[in-house]
Amino acid sequence: MMTLFSQKRLGFLTLPGMAVILPLVLAGCSAAGVLNGVTPSSTFDRDRNVAYGEAERQVLDVYRAEDPDAEAPVIVFVHGGGWTRGSKDMYKFVAEGFTKDGFDVVVPNYRLYPQATYPDMIADTGSAIRKATDLFPGRMLVLTGHSAGAYNILMAALAPDLSGLAVCDRVAGLVSLAAPTGAYPMTDAPYTSIFPERFTGRDAPLARVEDRVALPPVMLVNGRADETVGYRNAEALAAAIGAVGGSVTLSLYDGMNHIDPVRVLSRHFDDDSPLKRDMMRFIDGLGSDRGTCAP
Numbered sequence: 001m002m003t004l005f006s007q008k009r010l011g012f013l014t015l016p017g018m019a020v021i022l023p024l025v026l027a028g029c030s031a032a033g034v035l036n037g038v039t040p041s042s043t044f045d046r047d048r049n050v051a052y053g054e055a056e057r058q059v060l061d062v063y064r065a066e067d068p069d070a071e072a073p074v075i076v077f078v079h080g081g082g083w084t085r086g087s088k089d090m091y092k093f094v095a096e097g098f099t100k101d102g103f104d105v106v107v108p109n110y111r112l113y114p115q116a117t118y119p120d121m122i123a124d125t126g127s128a129i130r131k132a133t134d135l136f137p138g139r140m141l142v143l144t145g146h147s148a149g150a151y152n153i154l155m156a157a158l159a160p161d162l163s164g165l166a167v168c169d170r171v172a173g174l175v176s177l178a179a180p181t182g183a184y185p186m187t188d189a190p191y192t193s194i195f196p197e198r199f200t201g202r203d204a205p206l207a208r209v210e211d212r213v214a215l216p217p218v219m220l221v222n223g224r225a226d227e228t229v230g231y232r233n234a235e236a237l238a239a240a241i242g243a244v245g246g247s248v249t250l251s252l253y254d255g256m257n258h259i260d261p262v263r264v265l266s267r268h269f270d271d272d273s274p275l276k277r278d279m280m281r282f283i284d285g286l287g288s289d290r291g292t293c294a295p
Contacts, residue, residue, distance in 0.1 A: 035093040035266055042066065044099040052108065052131035053124065057115075060108035060128050061088050062135060063095040069102030073140040073172050073283065076106045076132050080147030080178075080262070083121055083194050084113045097265040097276075104139075106132040110152065118195045118203050119162040125152040126163025133170045140172040142283055146262040147229060150179030151205065154237075157215055158208035168214050168293035172286040175219045175279055177261035178229045181237040182206035209240040214293040217247040219282045221275060223256025251278055 047062040075098050079086045088107040095105040108128035110121050132141055143153040154176055156163040165171075182204025186192050197203045220238050222231035231252050238250035253260075253275060264273035 030090075032090040032093070035263075035268065036090070039093040039096045039267065041092075041096070043096055044105075050131070050135070052127050055111055057109040057111050058124060058127065059088075060106055060131065061095075063099050063105040063107070065099040065102050065104050067102055068104060072103050073142045073286065074104045074106060074132060074136045076108070076129055076141050076143050076153075078108060078110070078125055078128075078143070078145035078149030078152050080145070080149045081112070082191070083116075083148045084190060086112070086148070091262075093266040093268075094262060097267050097270060100267055101280075104136065106135070113190055113194045117193065118197075119155075119159070121148070121152050122155045122159060122162040123164070125156045126160075126165040129156060129163075129165055129171070139170075140286075141170055142173050142175065142286065143171055144175040144177065144279075145179070146177040147179065147258065150176040151181070154179055154181065154205045154218075155208070158205055158211070158213055159202075160213065168216065171216050173217045173219065173283065174215075175221065175282065176234070176237075177221045178223065178226055178258055179205070179220070179233060179237075180229050181233040183233040183236040184230065205237055206240055209237070209244060209246075212244050215241065215246050216293050217249070217282070217286060219249040219251060219279065221251045221253070221261050221279075223258065223260055224252055224254050225256055226258045228258035249282055251275070 043066050044063040045066065049059040050062055052058050052060055077091060077094055079088060079091055088109045091107050095107055098105050110124035129141065129143065145153045153174055156165050157167040157174060160166065182199045183206065185200050186195050186198035192198055195203045201207060218241060220234040222234035224231050234250060234252065238248045241248040261275060264270055264275050270276040
């Protein structure tokens with residue numbers, strides 16, 4: 001059985017096309033740091049460390065597009081890292097992949113283990129999303145996240161009792177990139193401490209679908225070569241949402257590993273990425289008005 005989070009270290013730069021970056025990687029720079037270093041800052045103005053709570057990690061960065069599209073939704077991107085690591089500071093390259101096309105972007109931090117366990121990450125994500133609605137009054141949001149961050153956005157929508165989020169008021173859609181959804185139980189430390197029910201109960205998105213919470217359209221992305229979060233997670237959640245009448249798009253990609261879905265959001269990879277094209281098509285197809293939710 002595939003474990004939910006393996007200890008395998010996966011890198012961003014496994015594919016050709018980034019020869020300018022390779023020497024920096026060999027010199028010891030992190031892949032995300034290198035991508036950020038070669039990503040321009042001319043397409044946005046950034047407000048750093050905007051507080052949405054009182055804890056040190058309850059802060060977010062706001063990337064306002066230099067040439068904004070006033071009709072476009074605001075993108076909220078929540079980082080991954082297995083709820084134990086990761087930072088908004090790693091994802092300038094993701095934000096710029098959208099600001100170059102006129103989208104404003106919000107990238108929050110959230111509390112991590114051991115300072116936080118379930119459901120703290122969901123409460124933080126909900127608070128960050130509400131802060132984004134305050135920062136962009138009247139604008140619709142698209143929630144996206146990778147891995148643990150994708151779990152966070154799904155649960156923020158599916159578990160309003162934990163997130164405090166009225167998702168249908170301001171959220172036009174969700175894009176989940178390689179989210180663990182409960183298709184496999186938690187078996188390894190520290191995840192068995194972070195989630196005492198080990199994804200066998202209501203800590204898993206799959207268990208929440210039966211509540212029939214109204215949801216905006218959802219796009220579920222997974223790579224078929226993902227050995228960290230298996231694509232069965234996306235398949236199972238897509239089937240569950242469809243069974244209760246929700247709007248869901250399942251997108252599985254041959255040869256795509258766990259890191260690829262976030263890597264291809266960079267301007268340096270998105271021209272050759274069917275995922276980025278599919279994601280933009282999904283966002284473009286969302287309604288600009290409220291009332292896009294399905295029970």
